[in-house]
Amino acid sequence: MSTKREMIFNTALSMFKSEKYGKVTLDKIAEASDTSVFAIKHNFHDKKELFRLIILLMIEPIEEELSDIYATTMEYSQKLVKAIELINNQLSVIIERNFEDHILSDLASVNQIQEEVEKWVDSVYLRFINLGYNTHDIDKKIQRETILSYIQAAVNIQKNKKFKAESFHFNHQLLHLFLYGLVGIPEIDYQNVDSLQLLEILTEKARREQPSSN
DSSP, X not given: OOHHHHHHHHHHHHHHHHSOGGGOOHHHHHHHTTSOHHHHHHHHSSHHHHHHXXXXXXXXXXXXXXHHHHHSOSOHHHHHHXXXXXXXXXXXXXXXXXXXXXXXXXXXXXXXXXXXXXXXXXXXXXXXXXXXXXXXXXXXXXXXXXXXXXHHHHHHHHHOTTSOHHHHTHHHHHHHHHHHHHTOOOOOOGGGOOHHHHHHHHHHHHHHHSOOOO
């Protein structure tokens, strides 16, 4: 970054961490960084873009770990599980560490953080979906949007307080349901199978396909 760009960015970073999103304006950033609104727009286009880059900076540690996972020689299914678990376990921790409590209790601020975070998370999932296509672990006849929606649904259900992990090892089994669903399961009448029955069908398929320990 140039000196002026760095000054603007660092000033905005400090302000977004301590002030509600709606209270941070380009005029305030310009005044605090001893620059101008024109200079901010020239370097960052607008407030929303500036905030997006700040979120990306905050989650760089996760990106680095994801890059390591992506580059390992482990099986594709393991990479995908590790990537999802890393995001689930670390993302909220990083957000809470970077924003003051009163920011995270402000609906407008939370909505803006969530919007940028969800865009990034989807980009990560798409990166790993594309990897699955390239390694032939995912059938290319299954559309990206379908797989992405499946992952999003699985993660959202995990976060729902109604579903506790101890109920039926939900977290890990749900991921395995997703993974084994991707590689194909026998044709069944889904309309007449409830979620627990479907979970059992796919989990049993997972057990059958596990290599023998003998």
